[in-house]
Amino acid sequence: MTTHLEQLQNALGTALGDRVTTTVALGEITLVVAAADYYGVMQTLRDDATLGFDTMIDLCGVDYSTYGDGAWDGLRFAAVTHLLSVKHNWRVRVRVFAPDDDMPVLASIVPLWRAANWYEREAFDVMGILFEGHNDLRRILTDYGFIGHPFRKDFPVSGYVEMRYDPEQKRVIYQPVTIEPRENVPRVIREENYGK
Structure with missing residues (x-):
């Protein structure tokens, strides 16, 4: 008898074939997809009746530049999306790496899940990942300037x-940071007979 997770793995393998790399850890499935196949794979995950991932739960940008204490030698930026199939009670994580570290561009999945709109805007704002085809890609958390x-x-x-705020100009002004960068090292005091 196959488990619920094995059923999902089989359904993903049948529907997606070799367009994805599948890993299973801690009872969760992660699909890694190439940027060129990203939109097509996401559409299959949504539209294939055996999968039925009708709900996009989350999308975020990730910077892998210092991952594994700097041992990472792959692409720098990725978008990670979590999907849910309400009908089948399945969850899956999809990771796609942007092919260019200097100008990370991925396809927008807003046409598939409207909920991705603000998530993609946030990933653009805080990570600089551009989503091609997004109709309103502008900052959402930081200031316009x-x-x-x-x-x-x-x-x-x-x-x-x-x-x-500058009281002479009677407006808010921007200026270079005046704080000197420094490294704080906590002072540790050790008493020989502490706690005795």
Whole structure:
């Protein structure tokens, strides 16, 4: 007798073939798909009756530049999507890597799941991943004048600019960051007879 997870694996293998790489860990299935096949695979996951992934739960951008303490040598940016089939009570994770680290571009899945709209805008805003075919790709969390993408691993903790209210100009102005970068090392005091 096959388990629920094995049934899902078999259905995914039949529907998607060699367009994906499948891994199973901790009772969860992750599909890794090439950027060129991303939209087609997502459409199959939604439209194939044996799969029926009708709900997109989450989509986020990931920066793998320092993954595994810098041992990672693959592509830098990925979009990770979680899908749910209400009918079959199945969940699957789909990971797609952007083929260009300097200009990460992936296909938008908003035409398949309208819920992806704000998730893709967030991934663009904080990671800089562009979604081709998205009809309203603009910042959603940061300010319109914000420079850079704050969740990238190479983004400075203090940012590039700061804003403050200038009473002479009677408006908010942007200026370069005035905080000097420093490394805080906590001072540790050890007492020989502590707790005795």
